[in-house]
Amino acid sequence: MRAGRALPGAAGCGRLLVAGLRPLLGGPGPGPGPCRVTVRRAAGRWPSPGLRVPQAAEAEQLVLRAGGPCGRFIACPQLARTVQRCLQDGSGPQPVVLECAPGPGVLTRTLLNAGLRVVALEYHPTFLSKLQSLENSLDGQLKVIYGDFFRLDPLVTGAVKPPAVCSDKLFEAMGIAAVPWTADVPVRIFGIFPQRKERNTLWRLLFILYECSSIYRYGRVELNVFISEKEYKVLTAKPGEMRTYQALSVLWQVGCDIQLLHMEPWSSFLTNLKNGRLAIPRSTRLPNDHLCLVRLTPQQNLFTGGLKPANSATFIFMVKQCLTKPRSKLIDRLNSWSLDNADKLLKALEIPKYVETGNVYPEDYKRLFCGLQNSSVFAESWFHDEVLESIRNINL
Numbered sequence: 394m395r396a397g398r399a400l401p402g403a404a405g406c407g408r409l410l411v412a413g414l415r416p417l418l419g420g421p422g423p424g425p426g427p428c429r430v431t432v433r434r435a436a437g438r439w440p441s442p443g444l445r446v447p448q449a450a451e452a453e454q455l456v457l458r459a460g461g462p463c464g465r466f467i468a469c470p471q472l473a474r475t476v477q478r479c480l481q482d483g484s485g486p487q488p489v490v491l492e493c494a495p496g497p498g499v500l501t502r503t504l505l506n507a508g509l510r511v512v513a514l515e516y517h518p519t520f521l522s523k524l525q526s527l528e529n530s531l532d533g534q535l536k537v538i539y540g541d542f543f544r545l546d547p548l549v550t551g552a553v554k555p556p557a558v559c560s561d562k563l564f565e566a567m568g569i570a571a572v573p574w575t576a577d578v579p580v581r582i583f584g585i586f587p588q589r590k591e592r593n594t595l596w597r598l599l600f601i602l603y604e605c606s607s608i609y610r611y612g613r614v615e616l617n618v619f620i621s622e623k624e625y626k627v628l629t630a631k632p633g634e635m636r637t638y639q640a641l642s643v644l645w646q647v648g649c650d651i652q653l654l655h656m657e658p659w660s661s662f663l664t665n666l667k668n669g670r671l672a673i674p675r676s677t678r679l680p681n682d683h684l685c686l687v688r689l690t691p692q693q694n695l696f697t698g699g700l701k702p703a704n705s706a707t708f709i710f711m712v713k714q715c716l717t718k719p720r721s722k723l724i725d726r727l728n729s730w731s732l733d734n735a736d737k738l739l740k741a742l743e744i745p746k747y748v749e750t751g752n753v754y755p756e757d758y759k760r761l762f763c764g765l766q767n768s769s770v771f772a773e774s775w776f777h778d779e780v781l782e783s784i785r786n787i788n789l
Contacts, residue, residue, distance in 0.1 A: 439534045444502040446470050452497035456663055459519040465585050466496035468663035473503040479654040481507055493542040493584030496520055510534055512567050516541045516556035538566055546607045560607045572612040575693050579612040585619040602648050603705035613691040623679040632752045640713040646755040655686040699763035708762045719751025738764050
């Protein structure tokens with residue numbers, strides 16, 4: 394865990410690195426023949442192209458000229474190198490990095506110079522054209538795709554309208570095939586969460602993680618994302634911390650290994666707000682002075698003990714119901730579901746009978762759910778109706 398520090402030349406605001414350049418359904422640009430490219434991809438390394446990385450002032454001018462929706466970007470080369478070191482763990486073969494909304498491309502060039510293969514997902518036309526030019530100057534190390542990661546697999550009927558993008562088309566363009574859940578990480582995603590939809594984004598990703606849908610149909614995709622400090626505190630909250638321990642805490646801790654890679658002050662990020670304000674979300678209950686680079690790696694043993702993608706929505710709903718009132722007794726919640734043998738179940742699981750729901754550990758919620766699979770209560774129609782309504786209410 395490393396503390397962040399302010400970096401020179403960057404202003405602050407916030408948008409998520411989320412897009413890439415052009416529909417990229419074509420092959421690699423000019424360069425060595427397919428044999429050399431294939432060998433490099435198989436080895437998981439590329440020679441450094443020696444690209445010039447823009448300085449902060451240059452990147453800032455590009456972002457301000459581009460305009461568009463408010464976003465946050467990495468503009469400082471020093472911060473870009475820090476992120477690159479966090480993403481490039483070890484010296485062996487590295488997964489492909491999907492960079493969401495690269496913006497001025499400071500991090501993109503830093504990753505390429507480090508020998509990583511990068512797929513840039515961008516939706517802003519100004520940034521898109523510059524990334525496409527860079528792609529054409531390389532031999533397949535960079536792939537640019539037009540789209541918005543935070544509009545991935547929208548819950549709509551009919552054709553998906555760009556910059557929204559379907560995960561199957563995205564992964565096909567990236568050349569990434571599905572792997573078993575127990576296999577190594579197939580792709581590493583980097584982005585900065587959009588400020589206005591941060592909580593919704595976390596919930597949306599949770600549902601597709603537990604359902605093994607969207608990006609998680611391809612395996613244990615690793616997320617490396619900058620999120621607000623206050624949301625990071627929620628994700629890592631412990632039982633008994635009644636003001637921060639929430640359903641979101643339990644579900645992410647059950648589903649993923651959560652690792653803090655770096656903390657960086659808001660002011661280190663570039664914003665395209667013309668008034669230059671940081672637009673930092675206010676928080677009175679939790680510290681919120683930094684953006685936190687967090688790695689979310691799905692647990693290999695997530696789907697064990699009775700938890701499966703098919704019943705995961707019920708598990709999510711159960712946890713949400715239990716933590717609606719974190720000071721309520723767990724036994725009372727079970728009895729409200731007309732569970733006849735609640736006492737025996739808790740005793741068998743070695744969970745205290747009168748424990749408050751806000752004091753139950755994440756792994757105990759999973760064990761409780763697996764124990765409840767033998768009860769008819771989870772088959773009742775009213776329960777499933779509420780589960781479906783809960784899912785419908787979480788949509789980006």
